[in-house]
Amino acid sequence: MTPVGSELADRVLGGWLGRIAGNMLGKPVERGDHWTRERIDRYLRRADALPLTDYLPEPADEGDRLALRPEWRECVRGRVHGSCRDDDVDYAILGLHLLETHGFDFTTEQVGDLWLLRLPYLQTFTAERAAYRNLANGLKPPLTATYDNPYQEWIGALIRADVHGWTSPGAPRRAASLARRDAVLSHTGNGVYGAMWAAALVSAAFTAGTVREAVEQALTVIPASSRLARTVRRVASLHETGMAWDDTLTTVAEETAGAHWIHTIPNAAVLTAGLLYGDGDFTRTVALTVRGGLDTDSNGATAGSVAGVLCGAAAIPDRWKDPLEDTVRSAVFGFDGVRISELAERTVRLARTSA
Incomplete structure (x- = not known):
């Protein structure tokens, strides 16, 4: 049964707010080869910020300061004034524009055309940059995903998927079908x-x-039988036994060792653990997910989106929402400075037409 009326609007807005807040939370430590779980928690202890209940604190020493991503000044508590630009949010905006422009019958080729029209090349990364280059060189899907692209199973397509869930509320198979049509451009x-x-x-x-x-x-x-499904089930089974969150992540990290920190598989494990151990509580969900390390801003964004939909915008604590000032910075042409509430309203209109 699909939520209707104001409940749907609150859930969709919760998804947008959660995605942006979770992304901002994870952005400063988005360097999984350095910011391991242990280093993130040491950072938080030095700043007296465990348990984590708000945006990351400012670094307590110069070493931490130098190790953070340069955007940290716009993302730590007390310094957030609207969201900083990030591809995890750009693709949600671009996906919304795709559905508004071409409807739910869009083609993979139309996804590529919109990238070339609206997305700057230098704001793409890994598999998306390889696919963008292939598009510019005249290749068509599925070759755009396979030619000279060593990143085909990395996390990029996953971060583009939320809008297909927001616009297909309560219809997971439909959402997955839409996301697949988008994903095969690059993955x-x-x-x-x-x-x-x-x-x-x-x-x-x-x-x-x-x-x-x-x-x-x-x-x-x-x-x-896919490795992704097996990994998600493994995390769920460890959670069900009552194993502690950090022990679960240690166990699964050993089992997925060798995968790059931006690969889909280990990140799906961190995300699943954050969701299950967060148990529907927004703050606990995004905090545990980001503390899990790897691609922290992408995982924080997706966890925030799921938790935001589960609880709705009204239930997300103000300390996460208010600093965003209802404003998004974006590299998608024509969308920089757009209001979060407007993006949510446009998403609700699409969700209602899809019901």
């Missing part, structure tokens, strides 16, 4: 499954009774 295998899973997870969050139920529904849209 293959588990990279595509990651997008389908994330879209289904966001969609299921509108109607699921619990986080666990949403995670289980999302698993039904990807092959059960």
Whole structure:
């Protein structure tokens, strides 16, 4: 059953706010080869910020300051004034524009055309940059994903998927189908499954009774034998045994060792653990997910989106919402400075037409 009326509007706004707040939370430590779980927690202890209940604190010493991403000054508590630009939010905006422009019957080729028209090349990374280059050189999907692209199973397609969940509330298979059509422009295998899973997870969050139920529904849209599905089930099974969050992540990190810190598989494990151990509480969910390390801003964004949909915008604590000042910085041409509330309203209009 799909939420209707003001409930749908509150859930969608919660998704947008959660995605942006989670992204901002993780942005300063988005360097998984340096900012391990242990280093992030040491940083927080030095700043007397454990348990983490707000945006990251300013660094307590010069060493930490130099190790943070340069955008940290716009993302730490007390310094947030609207969201800083990030691809994790750019792709949500671009996905919204895609659906407004071409409708739910869009083609993968139309996704590529919109990238060339609206997205600056230097604001793309890894698989997206490879696909963009291939598009500019005249290649068509699926070659755009496979030619000279070593990043086909990295997390890029997953971060583009939320809008397909927001616009297909309570319809995870439909959301996954839309996300797949988008993802195959740049990804293959588990990279595509990651997008389908994330879209289904966001969609299921509108109607699921619990986080666990949403995670289980999302698993039904990807092959059960895929490495992604096996990894998500592994995290869920460890959680069910009562194992502590950090022990679960240590166990799964050993089992996924060798994968790059931007690969879909280890990041899906961190994200799943954050959601399950966060248990529907917005602050705990985004805090645990970012403390899990790896691609912190992408994982924080997706966790925030799912948690925001589950609880709705009204239930997200003001300390996460107010500093965003209802404003988004974006590299997508024509959208810089757009209001978060406007993006949510436009998303709700699409969700209502899809019902």
